[in-house]
Amino acid sequence: xxxxxxxxxxLPLRVGEPKANRAAAAEAVAEAAAAxxxxxxxxxxxxxxxxxxxxxxxxxxxxxxxxxxxxxxxRLAKDHDLVIVxxxxxxxxxxLRNSQVMVDSTGTRAVYRKVxxxxxxxxxxxxxxxxxxxxxxxxxxxxxxxxxxxxxPEWVRAVGLAGADLLAVSTNWPVSPVPAGExxxxxxxxxxxxxxxxxxxxxxxxxxxxxxxxxVCGTSVxxxxxxxxxxxxxxxxxxxLVADCDLVAARDKATGPRNDVHRDRRTDLYGMxxxx
Amino acid sequence: xxxxxxxxxxLPLRVGEPKANRAAAAEAVAEAAAAxxxxxxxxxxxxxxxxxxxxxxxxxxxxxxxxxxxxxxxRLAKDHDLVIVxxxxxxxxxxLRNSQVMVDSTGTRAVYRKVxxxxxxxxxxxxxxxxxxxxxxxxxxxxxxxxxxxxxPEWVRAVGLAGADLLAVSTNWPVSPVPAGExxxxxxxxxxxxxxxxxxxxxxxxxxxxxxxxxVCGTSVxxxxxxxxxxxxxxxxxxxLVADCDLVAARDKATGPRNDVHRDRRTDLYGMxxxx
Numbered sequence: 377x378x379x380x381x382x383x384x385x386x387l388p389l390r391v392g393e394p395k396a397n398r399a400a401a402a403e404a405v406a407e408a409a410a411a412x413x414x415x416x417x418x419x420x421x422x423x424x425x426x427x428x429x430x431x432x433x434x435x436x437x438x439x440x441x442x443x444x445x446x447x448x449x450x451r452l453a454k455d456h457d458l459v460i461v462x463x464x465x466x467x468x469x470x471x472l473r474n475s476q477v478m479v480d481s482t483g484t485r486a487v488y489r490k491v492x493x494x495x496x497x498x499x500x501x502x503x504x505x506x507x508x509x510x511x512x513x514x515x516x517x518x519x520x521x522x523x524x525x526x527x528x529p530e531w532v533r534a535v536g537l538a539g540a541d542l543l544a545v546s547t548n549w550p551v552s553p554v555p556a557g558e559x560x561x562x563x564x565x566x567x568x569x570x571x572x573x574x575x576x577x578x579x580x581x582x583x584x585x586x587x588x589x590x591x592v593c594g595t596s597v598x599x600x601x602x603x604x605x606x607x608x609x610x611x612x613x614x615x616x617l618v619a620d621c622d623l624v625a626a627r628d629k630a631t632g633p634r635n636d637v638h639r640d641r642r643t644d645l646y647g648m649x650x651x652x
Numbered sequence: 653x654x655x656x657x658x659x660x661x662x663l664p665l666r667v668g669e670p671k672a673n674r675a676a677a678a679e680a681v682a683e684a685a686a687a688x689x690x691x692x693x694x695x696x697x698x699x700x701x702x703x704x705x706x707x708x709x710x711x712x713x714x715x716x717x718x719x720x721x722x723x724x725x726x727r728l729a730k731d732h733d734l735v736i737v738x739x740x741x742x743x744x745x746x747x748l749r750n751s752q753v754m755v756d757s758t759g760t761r762a763v764y765r766k767v768x769x770x771x772x773x774x775x776x777x778x779x780x781x782x783x784x785x786x787x788x789x790x791x792x793x794x795x796x797x798x799x800x801x802x803x804x805p806e807w808v809r810a811v812g813l814a815g816a817d818l819l820a821v822s823t824n825w826p827v828s829p830v831p832a833g834e835x836x837x838x839x840x841x842x843x844x845x846x847x848x849x850x851x852x853x854x855x856x857x858x859x860x861x862x863x864x865x866x867x868v869c870g871t872s873v874x875x876x877x878x879x880x881x882x883x884x885x886x887x888x889x890x891x892x893l894v895a896d897c898d899l900v901a902a903r904d905k906a907t908g909p910r911n912d913v914h915r916d917r918r919t920d921l922y923g924m925x926x927x928x
């Protein structure tokens with residue numbers, strides 16, 4: 377059994393302060409590396425922050441995929457010999473994207489553009505039009521996804537069936553009311569993504585209220601059984617959590633001697649779905 | 653706004669004691685009716701119990717869909733003017749089925765046969781080969797599903813897209829280890845079924861250990877926001893819980909002024925799913 381130490385970083389980002397944001401990310405990566413992590417997941421829109429006044433402000437903060445943020449992450453990945461997955465505000469061919477990048481010691485492995493856009497993101501970003509990547513890294517097969525994407529079981533299932541050992545979710549989860557004694561249902565999405573596909577799910581959320589928006593601060597790692605291996609933090613402050621994950625074990629989709637979450641799918645019947 | 657009182661019954665079933673099991677169900681229905689419920693959800697395999705020695709024992713306990721159990725439920729539904737959804741061990745054309753029936757004051761509305769079979773059920777039952785029903789009742793559109801079915805997002809999405817206001821889950825959830833401070837991840841499946849489709853989910857689980865198998869006792873009702881309106885019980889004893897549900901509200905799939913859990917699906921991309 378090979379255990380891979382996975383880190384998830386909860387960062388206090390601030391809109392319009394790209395240098396401070398990059399520094400917070402670099403510090404978190406260094407902390408994770410010092411703790412022995414081989415994979416570090418960072419939140420959504422690390423370079424820019426989230427609560428834009430509009431597309432113009434976002435455009436001023438956006439960078440290409442070979443801009444200062446991703447370049448720095450590539451250097452950090454090489455220096456520390458680890459994989460980084462994180463979100464950034466991207467300008468690509470004149471189009472703004474809510475993007476996520478994976479870099480390792482060899483350079484950029486994948487750029488993904490969030491396809492399900494939440495609320496006012498629709499005024500700012502063009503949605504992606506490509507599948508969520510599943511990248512065969514030295515550590516295992518790592519899938520990528522951003523925030524609201526996780527709420528679509530079809531999207532999660534696609535990376536599960538494509539062989540993801542771990543799903544890295546970069547997010548900025550805005551707070552909404554949670555009944556006493558419950559925790560945010562957004563965490564249930566992460567749990568079910570994990571258990572329904574017997575894969576690890578690593579969520580990097582953010583902290584520090586921004587222009588009146590507070591965050592779930594739900595940074596966490598879930599195992600293939602759907603239970604937390606680290607977090608959720610649920611505390612408004614920076615955090616780097618680590619969990620040791622047997623990524624190859626996620627290739628076994630058995631949930632008992634006679635059941636398997638992928639083989640038990642009744643694909644012969646799913647086509648029967650009635651749609652209105 | 654019309655509130656419909658929904659009841660979920662957690663029953664102490666015993667394998668091989670159909671009369672006692674029917675009596676327990678009838679008592680729960682009467683209690684729910686007295687509390688003003690218009691819909692009562694009962695567990696899986698109410699007539700027979702669950703932990704069979706094999707197909708022969710299950711066959712001895714099975715009934716046709718017009719047998720004593722469903723006939724009694726039909727009478728109760730008429731007497732109390734309510735809808736009953738419950739599971740029963742069915743013999744249909746010489747084939748054993750893990751079935752679920754919906755009856756109302758007009759008679760039997762639907763019979764569903766569980767399509768995803770768990771563990772040793774595979775030695776006993778033939779899996780169903782038809783879609784989970786969504787029945788247009790006097791109360792609203794009620795979908796049906798049994799236990800392990802709920803763990804397949806495709807199956808849940810199908811009834812959501814078919815217009816279900818409420819999903820009635822009849823289950824016997826066997827206990828498995830749960831980390832301290834967590835609750836069974838099976839409840840997360842129910843939460844995500846609800847919130848990913850903005851529908852109510854009513855789960856009737858069972859209680860009372862049977863031949864060494866204990867149960868989650870997760871009887872509960874979740875609202876379209878994914879949070880519990882009643883339960884989960886999580887206590888090993890009989891219970892009838894009620895929750896007042898605005899079923900028509902579940903037809904609004906909006907999660908904010910600019911988002912909708914069904915319309916936001918990227919059906920243009922889901923076909924791109926890579927399968928191994």
